[in-house]
Structures are given as structure tokens and as C-alpha cells.
Amino acid sequence: MTISVAPGPDTQEGIRTGTAESTDSLTAPDIPWNLVIWNDPVNLMSYVSYVFQSYFGYSESKANKLMMEVHKKGRSIVAAGSKEQVERHAVAMHGFGLWATVEKASGGNDGDSRKSGKSGGPGQGKGKRG
Amino acid sequence: MAKAFKYGLKGITGYLEPAERDLLRSLIDDVISMLQPEDRTGQDPLAALIGLDMDVAEPTDRAVRRLLPNAVKDDGAASLEFRQLTERSLRETKIGALRAAALDLDKDEIVLTPEGARHWSMALNDVRLVLAERLDIRDEADAEHVHRMQDWSQAEDVESYLALVYNFTTWLQESLVQAMLQSMESRR
Numbered sequence: 001m002t003i004s005v006a007p008g009p010d011t012q013e014g015i016r017t018g019t020a021e022s023t024d025s026l027t028a029p030d031i032p033w034n035l036v037i038w039n040d041p042v043n044l045m046s047y048v049s050y051v052f053q054s055y056f057g058y059s060e061s062k063a064n065k066l067m068m069e070v071h072k073k074g075r076s077i078v079a080a081g082s083k084e085q086v087e088r089h090a091v092a093m094h095g096f097g098l099w100a101t102v103e104k105a106s107g108g109n110d111g112d113s114r115k116s117g118k119s120g121g122p123g124q125g126k127g128k129r130g
Numbered sequence: 131m132a133k134a135f136k137y138g139l140k141g142i143t144g145y146l147e148p149a150e151r152d153l154l155r156s157l158i159d160d161v162i163s164m165l166q167p168e169d170r171t172g173q174d175p176l177a178a179l180i181g182l183d184m185d186v187a188e189p190t191d192r193a194v195r196r197l198l199p200n201a202v203k204d205d206g207a208a209s210l211e212f213r214q215l216t217e218r219s220l221r222e223t224k225i226g227a228l229r230a231a232a233l234d235l236d237k238d239e240i241v242l243t244p245e246g247a248r249h250w251s252m253a254l255n256d257v258r259l260v261l262a263e264r265l266d267i268r269d270e271a272d273a274e275h276v277h278r279m280q281d282w283s284q285a286e287d288v289e290s291y292l293a294l295v296y297n298f299t300t301w302l303q304e305s306l307v308q309a310m311l312q313s314m315e316s317r318r
Contacts, residue, residue, distance in 0.1 A: 041273040042262040046307040095223045097255035
């Protein structure tokens with residue numbers, strides 16, 4: 001599976017995160033919130049990639065890269081934006097059956113350091129069916 | 131036997147035997163009944179109108195909690211506030227997708243638009259999430275264990291029967307998602 005991030009619709013990572021919400025980013029220049037997707041042993045890898053492609057408009061390679069990050073690291077930040085934006089994404093992800101949480105972006109940190117050693121999430125460190 | 135979903139000229143098509151359709155219909159009905167919001171008399175009608183639900187609480191049933199998870203990790207208060215604002219419409223979204231899929235089960239051949247396929251994939255996913263909770267699938271090893279159950283003659287008890295049903299819905303969803311990815315590819 002290729003993990004190169006193709007240039008194109010996903011080059012404005014973190015801002016262009018959804019459908020018809022681009023104007024929101026004008027009022028949220030500092031992008032302080034992250035949308036996190038957690039691993040679980042039920043959701044199909046293909047389905048997770050489909051959701052990332054169809055909902056966020058990510059390229060196949062970017063969607064697969066994020067999906068593999070969820071699968072291998074237990075979690076991945078798949079979008080960022082204002083609190084309202086990431087909350088809207090979280091509801092949409094729950095609609096698809098993915099386990100999403102919102103969290104405040106910790107400055108400079110991509111947030112993934114949190115996963116190591118930290119327990120508690122039912123999906124943590126677990127694989128997916130594929 | 132069911133046929134895997136395929137993407138072709140007519141869109142996404144699939145075929146299920148009557149017994150398989152009955153099975154899926156009852157699974158879907160089960161999930162719908164789990165998601166049906168309680169009818170609360172005396173609720174603030176204005177709040178209900180705009181989708182607010184101040185009486186909402188974190189679900190006690192594990193499967194329902196997996197369908198309607200907390201949105202803020204390790205923060206019950208923030209998760210509850212999120213539920214008050216969003217849970218009602220999330221339940222309705224899920225029930226809508228499940229009902230749409232159930233309606234398609236009335237025909238022999240299933241022909242899906244991209245929208246219909248999306249509803250089906252969401253419905254099958256929710257069915258699988260509930261079955262997985264009932265089967266206690268907590269990690270990849272559990273999933274592997276369940277996945278090994280492929281032979282219907284092995285169905286001796288409720289758990290093995292559930293495992294076979296889970297594997298059937300997994301197979302069906304995988305074939306559907308592959309067809310959806312193909313369809314998306316061809317529209318690019």
C-alpha cells in the first residue's frame with residue numbers, strides 16, 4: 001500500500017477538512033481542536049478508508065495512510081479545525097460507526113504521543129478485521 | 131447463497147436469499163429498537179424541536195454505548211454536554227440508514243445508488259458493532275477466533291450461531307465497501 005501523500009485536494013491539511021464548511025476556517029485561523037479516530041477490532045479497514053475518502057474528500061493514498069495509522073498506532077488525528085467543526089465531524093464519524101473523539105490540540109505536538117502507555121479506551125491497541 | 135455486491139453498469143448490485151433477507155431484517159430491527167429514543171412525556175417541547183435532549187445519559191448497554199460513544203475522552207461532563215446537543219439526531223441518522231437498508235430487502239435483487247450504498251454500509255456496520263459486543267470481541271485475537279467459525283454445521287449454541295451471523299455480515303459489508311470504492315474510483 002502506498003503511503004505517499006498525493007498533492008491535490010488534501011494539501012491544505014487541517015483546514016479543508018469537510019464538506020461545505022470552508023468559510024468557518026476564516027474565523028478560526030488558529031485551528032485549536034483535533035478530531036481523533038480510535039482503533040477497534042470490528043470496523044473493516046476498507047470501510048474506514050471509504051469513510052475518510054467520501055466524507056473528508058481525502059485522496060485514496062491519504063485515506064489509507066490515516067487508516068493504517070489508526071490500525072497500527074491505535075489512534076490518528078484525521079482532521080483539525082475549530083471546536084464546532086471537529087464536533088460536527090465527530091457526529092458524522094459516529095454516524096458511520098467509527099469511534100471518534102474531539103480534543104484540544106496541544107501546541108506543536110501531533111497528539112500521538114498520548115497513545116503510548118495510556119490506557120482506558122476500549123479500542124486501544126487493538127486490530128481491525130481486514 | 132448470497133452473491134457478493136458488485137459494481138457495474140446498473141450501479142451496485144447484490145443478491146440475497148429469502149432466509150438471508152429475513153435474518154438481516156431482524157438484525158436491523160433489533161438495532162433500530164436499541165436506538166429508538168425513549169418517549170419522554172413532559173420533555174421541554176422547544177428543546178425537543180431543536181434536537182436538544184437535556185435528559186440524555188451515557189447508555190448503560192455496552193452495545194448502545196458503542197453505537198453512541200462518548201465524544202470527549204476521559205471527560206464525562208463534556209461528553210454528556212455533547213450528547214445533549216447531538217445524540218438525538220445521531221440516533222435518527224442511524225435509524226434512517228437502517229430503515230433504508232431494510233426497505234431494500236423487500237426486493238430479490240438489490241440495486242443501490244451511491245446514497246443507498248452508503249446507508250447499507252452504515253447499517254451493516256452498526257449491525258456488526260452490536261453483534262461484536264454480544265460476542266465479546268475486544269481485540270484482534272477475539273476477532274480472529276470468531277472469524278474461524280465459517281461452517282454452519284458447527285452452529286451448536288447461541289454463541290457459535292452469532293459468530294456465523296457476524297461473519298456473514300462482515301463478508302457482506304466487505305463486498306459492499308469494495309464495490310463502493312470501485313464506484314467512487316470510476317467517478318473520479
